[in-house]
Amino acid sequence: MNYMAKIICGKTHAAAIRSEVKTKAAGKNCKLVAVLVGDNPASVVYIGMKEKACAEVGLGFELKKLPEEATQKEVLELIDSLNNDTSVTGVLVQQPFPPQLNKDEILSHLDPRKDVDCLHPYNVGLAATGQGRLLPCTPAGCVELLKREGIEISGKNAVIVGRSDIVGKPLSLLLLAENATVTICHSRTKNLAEECRRADILVAALGRPKFITADMVKPDAVIIDVGVNRLEGKKICGDVDYENCEKIASYITPVPGGVGPMTVATLMENCVKAWELQNG
Numbered sequence: 001m002n003y004m005a006k007i008i009c010g011k012t013h014a015a016a017i018r019s020e021v022k023t024k025a026a027g028k029n030c031k032l033v034a035v036l037v038g039d040n041p042a043s044v045v046y047i048g049m050k051e052k053a054c055a056e057v058g059l060g061f062e063l064k065k066l067p068e069e070a071t072q073k074e075v076l077e078l079i080d081s082l083n084n085d086t087s088v089t090g091v092l093v094q095q096p097f098p099p100q101l102n103k104d105e106i107l108s109h110l111d112p113r114k115d116v117d118c119l120h121p122y123n124v125g126l127a128a129t130g131q132g133r134l135l136p137c138t139p140a141g142c143v144e145l146l147k148r149e150g151i152e153i154s155g156k157n158a159v160i161v162g163r164s165d166i167v168g169k170p171l172s173l174l175l176l177a178e179n180a181t182v183t184i185c186h187s188r189t190k191n192l193a194e195e196c197r198r199a200d201i202l203v204a205a206l207g208r209p210k211f212i213t214a215d216m217v218k219p220d221a222v223i224i225d226v227g228v229n230r231l232e233g234k235k236i237c238g239d240v241d242y243e244n245c246e247k248i249a250s251y252i253t254p255v256p257g258g259v260g261p262m263t264v265a266t267l268m269e270n271c272v273k274a275w276e277l278q279n280g
């Protein structure tokens, strides 16, 4: 029988979170600084969204730009100055970085208490062991979407396609902490379609437009589409073949308007938590 999945509206849930954050942020002088090296057009758009969200919830925001050819030393010096500036309570360094830069060294250089993207190895470790105050934004946003929709996670088979450090890997740990049985797939996974068909909760985070097709989806599965792929022109689409998968799934997130707004809303939450970490 063909029916349509319920659309999980990330925009609505994210708006509710931003409103909660606005209340928590009142009276705290939170200030987020975004560091952008170069002018990657997608990064410029993402930073614009974060700036807008900061304005909406009442957080200070500043953009620090470095040229595309910035050296590792210049980036580390800027981070040092932000770490030492007590008026700055959150720092994010927008990725991807130009190829001359060492990503791991840059992320490890952040003050962990200001690391609102939760990418410093110390924060990654805390999040992995269930002790994190600052949570990885996109993975935490995905889990929050499921919870706010009232979707049971415990005991479910969750299959994540993608094992990146910012999405797939940390999401696997958060879902495990919610008592899901988790499988992580990647480019070397054999029988990917078969793995996906075992999913009660299927997360697509691979960065391939419309890669997850209807034959890879178990009837009534919940689909979380993390992918953001730019098609010709300005149109964007997810990693899931939405038009066909929505006829099979029980719930599905749209792109845009699904996971993306939740990532930004979680970042706003982290900005307030970072302020709290620095101010007792």
Ligand code: NAP
Pocket: 138, 161, 162, 163, 164, 165, 166, 167, 168, 185, 186, 187, 188, 189, 192, 205, 206, 207, 208, 226, 227, 228, 229, 259, 260, 261, 263
């Ligand atoms: P990434 O670092 O490029 O990682 C992609 C992952 O997908 C890798 O683990 C890769 O496997 C796997 N993969 C690639 N092709 C595959 C295939 N044909 N079959 C199975 N696995 C495959 O990407 P990312 O940073 O995690 O981002 C993933 C997507 O999410 C992108 O579209 C990105 O724009 C989007 N994103 C959205 C948000 C948001 O807020 N909505 C936030 C972050 C990212 P290997 O490890 O084996 O190479």
